[in-house]
Amino acid sequence: MLATIEQTVQPHIGSGKVADYIPALAAVDPNQFGMAVALKDGSVHCLGDAAKPFSIQSISKVFTLSMTLRLMGAELWKRVGREPSGSGFNSIVQLEYECGIPRNPLINAGAIVVTDHLVNDGDCDTMIDQLVARLRHLAQDEAIAIDDEVARSEAAAGARNRALANFMASYGNMTNPVEDTLSAYFRHCAIAMSCRQLARAALYLAFDGCDPVTGEQIITSSNCRRINAVMMTCGHYDNSGDFAFRIGLPGKSGVGGGILVIAPTFGAIAVWSPGLNDAGTSTVGSIALESLVEQTGWSVF
Numbered sequence: 001m002l003a004t005i006e007q008t009v010q011p012h013i014g015s016g017k018v019a020d021y022i023p024a025l026a027a028v029d030p031n032q033f034g035m036a037v038a039l040k041d042g043s044v045h046c047l048g049d050a051a052k053p054f055s056i057q058s059i060s061k062v063f064t065l066s067m068t069l070r071l072m073g074a075e076l077w078k079r080v081g082r083e084p085s086g087s088g089f090n091s092i093v094q095l096e097y098e099c100g101i102p103r104n105p106l107i108n109a110g111a112i113v114v115t116d117h118l119v120n121d122g123d124c125d126t127m128i129d130q131l132v133a134r135l136r137h138l139a140q141d142e143a144i145a146i147d148d149e150v151a152r153s154e155a156a157a158g159a160r161n162r163a164l165a166n167f168m169a170s171y172g173n174m175t176n177p178v179e180d181t182l183s184a185y186f187r188h189c190a191i192a193m194s195c196r197q198l199a200r201a202a203l204y205l206a207f208d209g210c211d212p213v214t215g216e217q218i219i220t221s222s223n224c225r226r227i228n229a230v231m232m233t234c235g236h237y238d239n240s241g242d243f244a245f246r247i248g249l250p251g252k253s254g255v256g257g258g259i260l261v262i263a264p265t266f267g268a269i270a271v272w273s274p275g276l277n278d279a280g281t282s283t284v285g286s287i288a289l290e291s292l293v294e295q296t297g298w299s300v301f
């Protein structure tokens with residue numbers, strides 16, 4: 001199966017456009033491709049650059065959402081919706097019509113609210129430390145860290161996210177100082193992980209919130225279902241419909257070129273190739289995932 005995927009993607013490697021609005025990401029070599037498939041027994045099957053860390057960017061939003069629902073429960077849904085936006089990931093237009101309540105937790109505005117909710121005592125350093133520790137625990141790998149250069153680059157080029165956060169603050173939908181929440185948001189987006197680590201860390205989302213190897217219940221099964229539903233409907237912004245049409249699995253893209261996909265009852269898949277389509281989803285990564293679902297029949301449809 002992985003050999004067929006490798007053959008399928010080969011002619012496309014390097015296609016798409018590397019994100020350039022975060023200067024540190026613009027410098028990444030587009031000719032890279034990695035994939036990892038984590039299964040119920042804990043085995044992780046790898047292809048290409050699967051062990052190479054990359055900037056997980058918006059994929060981190062899945063883990064902050066999961067952590068928020070686990071620690072704080074349903075209160076979050078008073079501050080953020082769960083409808084697809086049909087707009088770009090950093091769009092501001094709906095925020096005014098909808099009084100500072102972002103459409104869903106996976107667009108930038110929604111993820112900033114999730115981070116703000118998680119930093120409920122104003123201590124963003126502790127929140128970030130807990131998130132990184134959690135990811136290390138889930139991936140069973142201590143070699144996961146924040147790429148400080150990417151975090152700094154994103155903070156320096158963060159005018160749009162500052163606009164989103166301040167706009168929501170004007171409607172009373174921020175509880176911490178905007179710059180504190182944004183500093184945590186920029187850092188979680190700048191976490192570097194490999195496909196292997198990501199697929200392993202997300203395995204619990206394929207098994208009703210329970211890590212199938214350790215038996216640890218990470219989140220409730222109902223929250224697990226909800227996270228998967230939000231990934232399916234909102235995980236790729238205005239490209240979510242096309243992604244569901246082509247791949248048919250809950251997924252989350254990041255502008256670093258990673259895509260995390262959950263195949264309920266089968267496993268978790270992470271793929272990485274830096275060139276993106278217009279919505280910020282990896283072009284080659286999507287082709288690889290299409291090949292995977294064609295071969296395995298893994299789809300919720």
Ligand code: DON
Pocket residue numbers: 056057058059089090108154161189253254255256279280281
């Ligand atoms: O806030 C941003 O713009 C980035 N840290 C994350 C955006 C992103 O990854 C969009 N996903 N495809």
